[in-house]
Amino acid sequence: MNHRQFSPGAVLADYKPQLNSKFQGNPFIEALPPSLSEQELGELLALGPDFSPEQRNWPDVERIQKAFGLGNIMIPLERHIAVANCVDSMLRNGYVGREPLTKRDGERMQALYEGRSCSQGFVGAYSDGTAQLSAMLMGLPGMGKTALVKRIFSYLPQVIYHPESNRYQVTRLHVEMPSDGSSVKGLAHGILSQLDRIIPGAQYYQECALKGRPGADALMRSVARLMHRHAVGFLIADEVQNVVHARKNSQVVMTELVSACNELGVPILFIGTNKAAQVFSLDFRQSRRACGHGIPLWNALDRASGEWEEFLEVLWGYQWVRKPVEYSEKMSELMFELSQGIIDVAIKLFAAAQVGAIRSGDEMLTPSLLESVYMQQMHMLHPMLSALKRGSYEDILRYEDIAAPSMAQVWAASQQSAAWKQKYGAAAGFSGE
Template identity: 35%
Template sequence: MNDQLEMGLSNAQVAKYHQQELPDFQGNPLIGALPPIFSLEEAFDELSYHPDYDEKERMLSPHLRYHAIPRLQRFFQPVMQHLDLEQRFSRLLRYGYVGRNPLSPGYTRQLNEAHQVMKGQAQAVPYDIRSTASSFTLMGFSGIGKTTAIERILSLYPQLIIHKHPINLTQIVWLKLNCPHDGSLKSLCMDFFLKIDRLLGTNYYDRFGSKRNSISSMVTRMGQIARLHCIGALIIDEIQHLLTAKDSGSEKMMNFFVTLVNEIGIPVMMIGTMRARSVLQQDFRQARRGSGQGDMVWQQMKKGDDWDVLVESMWEYQWIENRVELTRDLNETLYDQSQGIVDIAVKLFALSQGRAIETEAETITPAMIRKVASDDLKLVQPMLKALKSGLPSEIEKYEDIMPMDIEEYLQYRSHNIDIKATIQKKKEKRAEERQKQQSSVLEKVILALIGLDMDANLSEKAATNVLKRFPDSSQAELMQKALTYIEEQQKPKIKKKATIPNHLQNLINQGKKKKRSAYESLLDSNYIKNPLDEFVI
C-alpha cells in the first residue's frame, strides 16, 4: 500500500532517518526523519533566496526589463527575527512529536484514548500527549513579512514523509490553513479536509466535510485525522478574521485550538495582524496557551543593521541602464517612505525602477522615490503618516499597525550572529569561487588551443586577452574569440607600396599637360631607357 501511495504523491519523500544527539528525540522515527536541526548560520544560508540576476539584463529593451522587475517579489533576505522564528518553529515541531512516538507501546492506546476524549466519552487525558505539544503566536504589522517568512521556513521541511515497514504510515509534517474570512469554524474544518485530501488522495471531505455534518462532528474527525496522520504542526494564518465570527465563533475556534494542543497533542501556530490581539487576549487563559514558545511581535523595522542588510541586498537587483549606488540619502528616503514596512520598501524599489524606465531617466533619486510613494501608494499613506507621526492617538486609528505595549520582544544578545559580516564573507567566497572558475576556464581554453597545434605562448596570450575582455562568455565562445585573436595575430604584415618620389610625379604631371604618357615623359627625362637601345650594335 505504501508503494502505491508513494507513487501517487509527487511531493512526498521516503523517510531517511538521522541520528539524534538529544535524548528527548532519540528512538522517535517522526523526529528522526526530519532534516537536521540548523544552527543560526545554516538557517541563514537555507532561508536566503536571491533570484538569478545578470548585469547584462540592464541593457535589454524596456519591455523586457519591465517583466524582470517582478522577480523582486521572490527575493528573501533573512534577518535576526527570521532566524529566531526558524528556531522557535523547529522546537515547536520536534517537541510536539516527543509524546507521539509510533514505536512506543502506548501509541495505539493513545490514539484510542484521544479519540474517546474528542467524542466526549472519556475524561482522562494521556499525560505524555499534552505535556510535549505547545503553541505560539506571531503577530505583526500588515506587510511586515509574517506569511512570507513562515512559508520560507516551511519550505525547509518536506510536507509529507513516507515511513515504510514496520511503521507503515504517511507523516504530514506541517499543514497551513488560512482562517476563513468570516471566522467560521465550520469553514476551517472543511478547508482542513480539502487540504488533507489533496495531499494524500483521500476522500475525507466527501465523508466528513459536507454542510450536513455538524461542527462538533467535524471537529471530532479533524482531531482524529490530525493524530492518525501525525501532523507535526498546524499553522493558522490571518487569525484576525476571528473578529468577524458570529455567535461566539471566535471562542469556539480558540477552544478547539486549545483542545488540539492539550488533548490531541498537535502544536498550533497562529499568525495574524495586530488586530488579532483582541482575540488572543480575551482572557489570560487563552493568551497563555498562545505563548508556549513565547509570543513574537513584529513591528516596523528600525533603522540599523537589519534594515541596512535588507536594503543593501535588495539594491543589487537593478534593471535600469545607469546603475545607482546606494547612498545614505537613498537609504533614509526609502525608510522614510516605507516606515520600515518590508513589503512597502520592496514595492517602492520596484515601482521606482519602473518609473525610471518609463520616463527614460534610467536612474533612481530620492525625489523619484518620494514621487512614486505619493502617486502609487495612496491607499497606505494614512497609515504611514500615522506611524511617522509617532502619536498614539493617530496610530490607534489603524488596528493592523497598533504597536504592542510590551517590552522589547526580540532578545538576540546571547545567540546573535553578525549578519553583515556573514554576507560579506559570502560575497568574498563568491568572488573567490568566481576567480577559481575563471582560472579553470582559462586553463581549459589554453589547453584546447594547444591541442589544435597552436603555439603555447600565443595560446596563453589569446586566452588571457579574451577572458579579460569577455568574463561572462561561455567556454565555447571564449574558444571562438581566442581563435579569431590568433588568426589576426598570424596574418602576414602587408608592406606598404613604395610611393613615387614627388619629382617623378611632377615630370609625369607635366607630360600629361603635353598629352604625353608617363612612359614617354620619363623616357625623355632619361629616367628609363628605350629597350631597343640595348640591341644597337
C-alpha cells in the same frame, strides 16, 4: 537531506541517528532532515532574482519584468533566523511522546474514537500532562510573516511514509482561520481538504464532511482523529485576526483548535496582524500561548539596530536601470521615510521607481522620482503610513492591523468598559469613536 520518492506527494522515511536522548528511537523525529545551522538557514531563506550588471542592457520590457519580480524577494535578517530556530525546535519537541506502535499511541487513538462516538468535546478526553508548544508571529501587515514560515518549512518533506507502521506522517498543515471568525466547520473543512490533497488516495472530505452532514463537534473529532493517524507535526494557524470578526463568541474557533492540538500534542504557530492582539487579550490562556519561544514582535524594520540598512543595502543592489545609483545614507533615510520600514512597501516603491525611470528614459533613481511614485501610486497607504510616522496613539488605533499589541489590548479592554473610557479615555488620548 535527499529522500527517496515513495509515491506522489510522499517520501519514504530515511531515519537518522539523534544526539538528543529525548529524540532517540522516535521514528517521527528520526525521519526529519537534520536541523540547519544559522548559515544554512540564511541560505535557505534567501530568495531573490538572478541578477548581473549585463541585464541593464536588456530591452525595456525585459528589465521592467525583472523589477516587478522583486515582489518575491526575501532578505534574511536576525529576526528570520530566530523564528526558524523556534519553529524547528517546536516541531521536534512536539513529537516527543508521540511514537507510533506504542501503548500511549493506542490509548490516544482509542480516546479520540470514544470521544467521537459519544459526541464529547475535546477537553478532558485525553491528556498526558505535556506542556503545549505554541507561539505567535504577530506584527504589521506587509512584513512577510506567512512567506517566511512557508520558506522555513520548504526544506522539510510535507508527507513521509513509514513502512513499519504503514503510516503517512504529515510534518505540517497550514490553515487560515475562517473569514467570519466563527465557523468551526469552515476550519475543519480546510484541514480535511488539505489532507486529501497531500495524502495519496485520501477522500477524507467526502467521508467525514459529506456523509451524514455531521455537526461541528463531530466534524472536529474526525479532524483530530485524522491528525493523530497522520502524526501531524505542526499546525500553522494563519490570519488569526479573522477571529475578531466573529459575530458571537470570538473564542469558539480558537478554543476548538487549541483543544484539539492540546490532546494531540501538536504545536501551533499563530500568525496574524497586530489586530490579533484583541483575541489574545481577552483570555489569559490564549495570551500565555502567544508568549515566549524567542519569537520577536514582527514590527517594522528598525534603523537604530542597523536592521533597516542591512535589508536595504541588499535590495539596493537589484537595479536594472542603466544609470544605477550607489547606496547612500540620504537614499536610506528617504526610503525609510516613505515606507516606514515596512518591507512590502519598500520593495514595491523601489520596483515601481525603477519601472518609472525605465519608461521615462531617465534610467536613474532619484529622490524626486521616489517621492513622485510614493505620491501617485501609494496614495491609499498614506493615512496608515502617516499614522505610523507620527506615532499618535489615537491615529494608529484607527487602523487595527498596525496598532502595536499593547495599544490594541488596551483599546479592546476599554471597549468592554464604558467606565474605563469615561474615567481614563480622555487622559489616554482615546476618543472612543
